Amino acid sequence: MASGPYAVPSGQPVELHEVLTDDAPGELWLRFRFIAPEMGAADAEDSAADTAFLCKEVALPYMAAYGLDPARIVISFSEIETPFGEPASGIAQLFESFLPQSSDCIWEGL
Numbered sequence: 001m002a003s004g005p006y007a008v009p010s011g012q013p014v015e016l017h018e019v020l021t022d023d024a025p026g027e028l029w030l031r032f033r034f035i036a037p038e039m040g041a042a043d044a045e046d047s048a049a050d051t052a053f054l055c056k057e058v059a060l061p062y063m064a065a066y067g068l069d070p071a072r073i074v075i076s077f078s079e080i081e082t083p084f085g086e087p088a089s090g091i092a093q094l095f096e097s098f099l100p101q102s103s104d105c106i107w108e109g110l
Contacts, residue, residue, distance in 0.1 A: 008053050010046035012038040017081055019062065027071035032059050033084065036077040040092050051075040051096040055105035063100060073098045073105060
């Protein structure tokens with residue numbers, strides 16, 4: 001799977017940093033962590049379109065390729081690479097949760 005940059009609807013540069021599997025919530029979640037250095041310039045509508053696009057165009061094919069059936073997909077943006085689960089004061093971040101439904105992602109919000 002290519003790491004990007006991906007041609008998201010807002011036009012901002014977005015690259016895949018890492019994919020994590022997480023069963024700590026009590027069910028399998030897939031976390032797709034993207035670096036989006038210009039995310040501060042995108043408004044809420046642009047960010048929503050970008051995360052939905054990445055869920056459908058990156059996460060769903062990844063699930064199919066690896067035979068995964070997660071309960072949730074989390075798409076996150078960060079201005080720079082940050083360690084997962086550690087506070088990143090002063091770094092803009094965005095997290096969106098989706099329910100995978102066959103060939104679509106249903107926004108759930110966090």
